[in-house]
Amino acid sequence: MDPINFGKAYNAIIDDISNPYLDILNFLELNEDGFREGSVPLPPVVVSPEKSEDVAKKNKKMKMEGRIVFVTKSEVEIMDDGFKWRKYGKKMVKNSPNPRNYYKCSSGGCGVKKRVERDNEDSRYVITTYDGVHNHESPFVPYYHHSDASTLQPSSSSTTT
DNA sequence: CGTCTTTGACCGGCGC
DNA sequence: GCGCCGGTCAAAGACG
Numbered sequence: 001m002d003p004i005n006f007g008k009a010y011n012a013i014i015d016d017i018s019n020p021y022l023d024i025l026n027f028l029e030l031n032e033d034g035f036r037e038g039s040v041p042l043p044p045v046v047v048s049p050e051k052s053e054d055v056a057k058k059n060k061k062m063k064m065e066g067r068i069v070f071v072t073k074s075e076v077e078i079m080d081d082g083f084k085w086r087k088y089g090k091k092m093v094k095n096s097p098n099p100r101n102y103y104k105c106s107s108g109g110c111g112v113k114k115r116v117e118r119d120n121e122d123s124r125y126v127i128t129t130y131d132g133v134h135n136h137e138s139p140f141v142p143y144y145h146h147s148d149a150s151t152l153q154p155s156s157s158s159t160t161t
Numbered sequence: 162c163g164t165c166t167t168t169g170a171c172c173g174g175c176g177c
Numbered sequence: 178g179c180g181c182c183g184g185t186c187a188a189a190g191a192c193g
Contacts, residue, residue, distance in 0.1 A: 086164090086165060086166085087165075087166060087167080088166090088184095088185065088186075088187095089168090089183095089184065089185055089186080090166095090167075090168075091182090091183065091184070091185095093182085093183075094181090094182070094183090100183085100184095102184070102185075104185095106164090106165085115184095
């Protein structure tokens with residue numbers, strides 16, 4: 001099966017992620033026509049770097065520097081978002097018949113984590129949670145949000161495995 | 162041979 | 178203190 005390529009839309013959202021005052025939830029919905037971008041008012045999901053310290057003091061479990069939740073309507077949960085992830089765990093959660101997968105960014109020094117699971121009630125949806133902000137660009141950089149990208153090529157075909 | 166998955170073990174927090 | 182629960186580790190294997 002073909003991995004989904006978030007591509008440009010994802011990078012656009014990454015731009016938003018770097019905004020510490022982001023208060024909306026971005027999502028992509030995959031339908032017959034392709035991806036549809038959207039946003040809804042955000043529940044307490046994204047924590048700014050400053051706020052995260054406060055939160056961390058109150059709740060050590062939430063020491064993330066930013067948390068983004070994607071809800072994607074998709075058959076497969078393997079999504080190529082331009083970063084390289086190494087799976088480090090899988091768990092069955094009590095409330096859901098679906099397993100939860102844990103990934104870590106495989107770039108050294110970048111401890112961004114990612115959690116992927118299916119909606120426990122509507123398994124057509126994949127919930128992807130990103131914890132943290134990358135301290136580096138995408139290793140593949142298939143799309144660019146900087147203007148000097150003209151010299152680069154979207155990596156012939158797909159190096160994205 | 163290096164890299165990444167798989168999988169059970171392990172661990173810390175929390176409620177009882 | 179004990180057991181549940183969610184998150185992580187790490188050894189072994191798969192895979193290129």
